Every structure is written in C-alpha cells, then in structure tokens.
Amino acid sequence: MASPASPPSAGGAPLPPVPPVPPPASGEPPTGYPAPNPSWTPPPKPGLLPLRPMGFGTLLWAPFRTLRRNPAPVFGTGLVVQLIAAIASVVVFVPLTVSAVGRLESAGTAADADAILAGTFGWMALLMLVPLAIGVVAGAFLQGVMVVEVATGTLGEKLGFGTLWRRAAGRIGPLIGWTLLVGLAVLVVFALFAGIIVATALIAPDPIAVLGVVGVLLVLLAGVAVLAAWLGTKLALVPSVIVLERAGIVSSMRRSWQLTTGYFWRTFGLILLVGLIVGTVAQTVVQVPMLGGTILAFILDPAAGPTYEAISIGSSVIGMILSVLVGAIAAVVQAALIAVIYIDLRMRTEGLDLDLERHVQSRDAGLPVTDPYEAPPAGAGSTGPAPTGAPTPTWS
Numbered sequence: 001m002a003s004p005a006s007p008p009s010a011g012g013a014p015l016p017p018v019p020p021v022p023p024p025a026s027g028e029p030p031t032g033y034p035a036p037n038p039s040w041t042p043p044p045k046p047g048l049l050p051l052r053p054m055g056f057g058t059l060l061w062a063p064f065r066t067l068r069r070n071p072a073p074v075f076g077t078g079l080v081v082q083l084i085a086a087i088a089s090v091v092v093f094v095p096l097t098v099s100a101v102g103r104l105e106s107a108g109t110a111a112d113a114d115a116i117l118a119g120t121f122g123w124m125a126l127l128m129l130v131p132l133a134i135g136v137v138a139g140a141f142l143q144g145v146m147v148v149e150v151a152t153g154t155l156g157e158k159l160g161f162g163t164l165w166r167r168a169a170g171r172i173g174p175l176i177g178w179t180l181l182v183g184l185a186v187l188v189v190f191a192l193f194a195g196i197i198v199a200t201a202l203i204a205p206d207p208i209a210v211l212g213v214v215g216v217l218l219v220l221l222a223g224v225a226v227l228a229a230w231l232g233t234k235l236a237l238v239p240s241v242i243v244l245e246r247a248g249i250v251s252s253m254r255r256s257w258q259l260t261t262g263y264f265w266r267t268f269g270l271i272l273l274v275g276l277i278v279g280t281v282a283q284t285v286v287q288v289p290m291l292g293g294t295i296l297a298f299i300l301d302p303a304a305g306p307t308y309e310a311i312s313i314g315s316s317v318i319g320m321i322l323s324v325l326v327g328a329i330a331a332v333v334q335a336a337l338i339a340v341i342y343i344d345l346r347m348r349t350e351g352l353d354l355d356l357e358r359h360v361q362s363r364d365a366g367l368p369v370t371d372p373y374e375a376p377p378a379g380a381g382s383t384g385p386a387p388t389g390a391p392t393p394t395w396s
Contacts, residue, residue: 048153049340051357053347059270063336066150067329073161074336077145078328081138086324088134096123140175143239143335144168150339151244151373155360171243178238178249189224193217233268234260239335240342244373255375259345267341274337278330285326290319350376 048069049062067074100120145168152159159167196217237256241247247255260267293315301307346352352372359372 047156048150049343051154051347051353051360053353054340054344056266056270059337059340059344060273062340063274063333066146066153066336066340067332069153070149070158073159073164074146074149074332075328076161077142077164078332079325081142081331082324082328084134084138086320093124096120137172137176137179139331140179140239141168141172142331143179143338144171144175144243146332146335147240147243147339147342150336150343154343155356155363155372168243171246174242174249174252175239178242178252181249193221229268230264233264233271236260236267236271236338237342237345240339241375244342245375247375259342259349263345263348267345270337270341274334278333282326282330286319286322289322290315293318 048066050058054062100116103116145164148164148167149159196213235253235256237259238249238252241252241255242249245252245255293311297308297311297315300311343352355372359369362369
C-alpha cells in the first residue's frame with residue numbers, strides 16, 4: 001500500500017512521508033499507554049491479615065482463621081480459661097449443695113427445712129461472686145492473649161503458648177480494671193431494675209399496678225439495651241488499645257470512641273453477626289447430644305429405671321465436656337474479632353497498613369524495627385510515604 005501523501009510545508013516543499021506505526025508485539029502495552037511499573041506489587045499478606053483495609057467478608061472470617069493458624073496456643077488458652085471458670089464453680093457450689101442436702105434430710109419440721117433452703121440460697125448468691133471474679137480475671141487475660149496473637153500473626157509471627165501468656169500478662173492489670181468497670185455498670189443497672197420491682201411490689205400490692213410498673217420497666221429496659229449496644233460498640237476496642245498501645249483505661253476509652261467514629265454500623269454488624277454464628281453453633285453442638293441422650297433413655301427405659309439414669313448422667317457429662325470445648329472456641333473467636341476490627345480501623349483511619357508493610361520489609365531486610373502498633377501522634381495519620389516504587393493506594 002502506498003504511503004499517504006504528505007501535506008505541503010509552509011514553504012511549499014512537501015514533507016517526508018510518515019512511516020506507518022507497527023502493531024504492538026504480543027504482551028506489550030498498546031501504543032500511547034505507559035509501561036507498567038514492574039517493581040510494584042500488591043500489598044503483601046505475610047501472616048494472618050492482608051496489609052490493607054479489609055472487606056466485610058474478610059473481617060467476618062478472620063477470627064476463625066486465627067484459631068486455625070495457630071491452634072495449640074490459641075485454643076489452649078481459651079480452654080484453660082473455660083476450665084478455670086468451670087472448676088471454680090464446682091469447687092464453690094458442690095460442697096455447699098452436698099451440705100444443704102444432708103441438712104435437709106435431717107430437718108425435723110417443715111419450718112426447719114424452709115430455713116435451711118433460705119440460708120442455702122443466700123450462701124449461693126454470696127458465693128456466686130467467687131467464680132464470677134475468677135471469670136472476670138480469666139476473660140480479661142484471654143482478651144489480652146488474643147490481641148497479641150492477632151497483632152503478631154498479622155506480621156507473620158507465630159508465638160508459643162508461654163510467649164503469648166507472658167506478653168499478655170504485662171497488661172493484665174488495666175484489662176482487669178476495664179472488665180470490672182463494665183461488670184460494675186451492668187450490676188448497677190440490674191440492681192436498679194430489681195430494686196424498683198421489689199419496691200413497687202411492697203408499696204403497691206395491687207396486681208394491676210405491679211403489671212403497669214413492669215410494663216414501663218420493660219420499655220425502659222429496651223431503651224437501656226439500645227444504649228448498651230451503642231456504648232458497647234463504641235468502646236469495644238478498649239482491650240486492644242490497652243494491650244497494643246499500652247494506654248490507660250480512660251485513654252483507651254477515648255481512642256476506641258475515636259476509631260469507631262464513622263464505622264459504628266460496620267463494627268456493630270460484625271460483632272452481632274459473629275456472636276450469632278458462634279452462639280448458634282455452640283448451642284447446637286451442646287444441646288443436640290443432651291437431647292438425643294434424653295430421648296434414647298426414654299426409649300430404652302420408659303419406667304425411668306437404672307438404664308434411664310445411667311444414660312441421662314452420661315449425656316449430661318458429655319454435654320458439660322462439649323460446653324467447655326465449644327465455649328473455649330467461642331471465647332477465642334469473639335476476642336479475636338475485636339482485635340481484627342481494631343487493626344482494620346487503624347488501617348482505614350491512620351494508614352497502619354503502610355506502617356506494617358514498612359515494618360515487614362525492614363525486618364526481612366535485617367534492619368532495626370520498632371513496634372508498629374504504637375499510637376500515632378495526635379492528629380497524625382500514616383507515619384511516612386509508601387514504599388519506593390509503590391503507588392500510594394487510596395482505599396475506600
């Protein structure tokens with residue numbers, strides 16, 4: 001094909017013909033587009049979480065991956081916490097129950113039996129504080145362990161059982177203080193409602209008046225539940241801040257409030273959804289064997305004889321064991337979720353993903369590194385530019 005005629009120049013002489021543009025070779029970018037930067041790669045995922053703000057699905061399943069990635073220390077910690085709480089309850093209540101049964105059998109009159117029952121219930125209410133206090137300490141420790149596991153797992157590290165416990169133990173004091181503060185708030189609200197109901201029953205014994213007051217209290221209780229859900233979501237990140245940023249309780253409350261601003265519904269939805277998933281699975285796993293044992297016992301021994309009792313006791317024991325095991329998994333998953341949400345929100349609001357990427361690159365290169373989870377200065381976002389050769393990402 002002949003080359004197209006060149007237009008005349010300003011002086012009248014024709015310009016040389018324009019050579020045709022050859023088509024691009026296979027694999028090369030089209031003409032007019034810049035060549036891709038071969039040195040840029042997507043943000044790495046050295047460990048548990050990708051070093052970028054995560055989508056809802058990634059956040060939803062990350063706590064379950066925490067358990068699968070490092071199962072022995074993680075599940076072991078949850079199991080120890082559940083066993084401590086269960087053993088504390090058995091040690092406190094079994095001797096009291098055995099003593100009460102023996103005294104009831106030796107009671108001479110109905111009045112003596114009523115007095116023994118009243119005293120037993122009073123002691124049970126008082127001794128209930130012992131396993132509750134032990135559970136508070138154990139639960140706070142579990143939160144600290146899971147925050148450390150998720151944070152170090154994101155950087156590609158796998159810590160053993162002892163190392164996890166030692167790192168969490170350094171912040172157990174503020175964690176227990178925060179857990180006790182939450183427990184005290186719940187106790188005050190419960191005592192307030194119970195006091196109002198008892199006072200109303202004593203002052204106005206009219207059943208209609210009591211029902212009216214109870215109806216009003218139910219409406220107030222719904223309002224308190226909404227308020228508790230709001231405050232619980234806004235302050236959900238306090239344990240993570242206490243451990244990773246080594247902050248006090250009040251400072252951690254302010255940080256949690258700040259990080260969740262603009263992300264309330266996302267955080268609330270994740271906590272609620274994971275709680276429903278874990279709770280449904282736990283109830284199914286525990287209740288199905290116990291229900292099956294009861295049905296089997298009734299089929300084999302409808303007269304409720306020795307066979308019925310043996311099968312019922314066996315199914316109850318199996319249910320208790322499953323309750324401890326499943327409870328350990330549920331506690332681990334829910335504690336890990338809070339740490340995952342905390343890291344994601346810091347990536348979105350403070351550029352923590354870039355700080356973590358630089359930390360991994362420097363560590364792998366043998367350079368000295370500092371703690372990447374330290375709280376940034378007030379008003380600061382990311383602590384520096386993106387790595388060389390990588391475009392600064394704009395995450396939605």
